[in-house]
Amino acid sequence: NVSQSTIEEFYKEH
C-alpha cells in the first residue's frame, strides 16, 4: 500500500 506523505513530515517550522 502506498500513502501520500506531507511536506511537514520532512521540514520543521522555522
Place this chain on the structure above:
Amino acid sequence: MLEARLAQAAVLKKTLDAIKELVTDANFDCSDGGISLQAMDNSHVALVSLLLRADGFEPYRCDRNLALGINLNSLSKVLRSAQNEDIITLKAADDPDNLSLTFESQNQDRISEYEMKLMDIDQEHLGIPETAYAAVITMPAAEFQRICRDLSGISESVTIDASKDGVKFASAGDIGNGSVTLKQTHNPEEPALSTSIELSESVTLTFSLKYLVNFTKATPLAGAVTLQMSNDVPLLVEYKMEGGYLRYYLAPKIQD
C-alpha cells in the same frame, strides 16, 4: 517602504500563473535582499518557494522587512491589465493596507495605476535545510512538461528512478503502463536542450502526477528545469530565471 521596479511585467505574470493554482493566499516577504514567498498548497503535499532578488529590479528599495499578504487570484486579475512588455512598479508603505502597482508602456505613453487590498496572513514558515541530493537531473523544461502530461494520462502517480543508466519515469494504471527513459545528452550549442544526470547513489521515488503537472506551469519561465532527489525526502523541482528562482518541493508517496 517598498519600491521595486521590474523592467518586464511578463516575469511577474508568468510567475503568478505558475503558482496561483497551488497556493491561494501568501505573504510576499520583502527585505533588502529582494522579494520572497514560501507557501504550501492546501493539502500540505507541495511547497512553493519563490525568490525575486533585489538585483532583478531597477531600482529596488526596501527600508524594513514587510510581509505583504496577497490573494494570488486577485493579484493575477490585476496583472492581467499589464502588457508583457510593460515596466511594472510595486510600492507599499510601512505597515501597509494596500499594494500599489503601476504599469508603464515601454515608450511611457500609457500609465496604469492599481491599488490592491492586502490581507493579514498567518503563515507557518518551514525551515528547509541545505541538502546534498543523491541525484541531480537537469533537462529541458518542455521535455519534463511533456513527460508529466503524457504519463498523467496513464496513472495518478509516477515513479522516478535515477540510476547510472539514466532517469526513468514510469507509470502504471488501469489502462496499462508506460515509461520514458532519458539518457545523458550534451548539446554544446544549446545547453538548455541538454540532459545531465549527476548521481552519487541510485534513487527511486514515487510522486503524484497532479502536482508535477501543476509545477510545469512554470515552463515559460525557464528553458531548463532541475530535479533533485534523495531517497525518502521531498523532490525539489527548480526553475531558475534571471534574478531569482521558483522552487517546488513535493512530498513522496511512501510504501506503508
